[in-house]
Amino acid sequence: SKPNYILAIESSCDDTSAAIMADNKVLSNIVARQEIHEEYGGVVPELASRAHQQNIVPVVDIALKKAGITKDQLSAIAFTQGPGLMGSLLVGGSFAKSLSLALDIPLVAVNHMHAHILCHFIDEEGYDKPEFPFLAMTISGGHTQIVKVNSFFDLEILGETTDDAVGEAFDKSAKVLGFPYPGGPLIDKYAKEGNPKAFQFTKPKVDGLNFSFSGLKTQILYFIQKNVAINPNFIEENKADICASIQHTIIQILIDKLRLAVKETGIQQIVIGGGVSANSGIRQALKDGEKKYKWKAFIPKFEYTTDNAAMIGIVGYYRFKESLFADSSVVSKARIEF
Ligand code: KG4
Numbered sequence: 465s466k467p468n469y470i471l472a473i474e475s476s477c478d479d480t481s482a483a484i485m486a487d488n489k490v491l492s493n494i495v496a497r498q499e500i501h502e503e504y505g506g507v508v509p510e511l512a513s514r515a516h517q518q519n520i521v522p523v524v525d526i527a528l529k530k531a532g533i534t535k536d537q538l539s540a541i542a543f544t545q546g547p548g549l550m551g552s553l554l555v556g557g558s559f560a561k562s563l564s565l566a567l568d569i570p571l572v573a574v575n576h577m578h579a580h581i582l583c584h585f586i587d588e589e590g591y592d593k594p595e596f597p598f599l600a601m602t603i604s605g606g607h608t609q610i611v612k613v614n615s616f617f618d619l620e621i622l623g624e625t626t627d628d629a630v631g632e633a634f635d636k637s638a639k640v641l642g643f644p645y646p647g648g649p650l651i652d653k654y655a656k657e658g659n660p661k662a663f664q665f666t667k668p669k670v671d672g673l674n675f676s677f678s679g680l681k682t683q684i685l686y687f688i689q690k691n692v693a694i695n696p697n698f699i700e701e702n703k704a705d706i707c708a709s710i711q712h713t714i715i716q717i718l719i720d721k722l723r724l725a726v727k728e729t730g731i732q733q734i735v736i737g738g739g740v741s742a743n744s745g746i747r748q749a750l751k752d753g754e755k756k757y758k759w760k761a762f763i764p765k766f767e768y769t770t771d772n773a774a775m776i777g778i779v780g781y782y783r784f785k786e787s788l789f790a791d792s793s794v795v796s797k798a799r800i801e802f
Pocket residue numbers: 477603604605606607630631632634635646647648649650652738739740741742743744769770771
């Protein structure tokens with residue numbers, strides 16, 4: 465039988481993305497990055513909304529062309545309902561609503577964090593799918609959570625950050641080092657050449673499966689300020705070692721909590737998702753854990769780590785199969801539960 469074609473739209477933060485799914489397979493996944501925020505050192509919400517409005521129609525057009533289908537072949541439209549920046553969410557949400565009305569096809573509302581987890585169910589050659597129940601660690605610019613995933617739609621948050629997200633720890637450290645936003649990928653890049661034990665940072669003491677990153681951020685700021693006062697070239701001369709040490713500390717914090725989660729739940733399948741799961745150090749540490757800690761790690765394909773519409777599309781597909789449609793009065797939500 466012929467597949468269900470689903471258009472998925474993601475616009476929660478600063479990337480405008482559209483994907484076309486044929487059931488659980490990705491036919492196209494187009495992401496328009498908004499470079500405008502680099503010079504401001506962070507996402508400027510007003511500029512993000514405007515760029516989404518500018519990009520959304522061309523991005524959807526390209527996604528359809530690349531998939532080789534027309535909009536009349538679509539069975540449903542999935543969009544990110546939240547969490548995210550309200551002005552950004554409204555652009556994708558309103559577009560999806562209008563198009564579903566025009567084409568007279570169902571609308572499916574998707575939770576962005578749910579999508580970062582279920583991206584592992586996209587059908588891709590060479591990628592295994594986890595079995596329920598499994599543990600998911602979502603690590604992004606806005607979230608840091610450990611989630612117990614019992615089934616496609618039954619998810620329990622076991623722990624989360626009490627302050628900054630892990631992506632912020634990367635980006636704010638990068639800012640102190642003078643890197644443009646978002647600096648996470650640059651820390652990753654320079655860390656490859658450095659010694660992870662060159663500088664020591666203390667890990668926060670946080671109970672249970674919760675996280676805290678604001679103390680580490682302050683520690684890194686003072687460490688850099690102190691050293692730059694002594695040697696103005698400190699950053700330039702030690703860039704690789706500083707990045708490797710920061711990244712190593714963050715990875716240790718994440719791995720410690722994962723080990724605790726495995727111990728507490730007895731679940732040994734672990735998936736990671738969210739922008740920080742693009743980090744080469746955390747990807748390697750997860751893999752190493754298979755031997756060291758006897759867990760089975762699921763690492764997303766690189767293009768499904770940072771924000772993208774294909775991950776919205778896979779949740780859209782599972783909701784579509786269950787007829788979990790949104791009604792026409794659905795609203796975007798800056799905060800949203802599973
Ligand atoms: O999931 P995402 O694209 O957006 C949110 O939902 O927040 O995550 C973006 C975050 C940013 O903080 C970015 O610096 C971080 O992911 N990130 C990385 C890497 N690639 C993206 N952090 C560390 N290493 C990377 N390679």
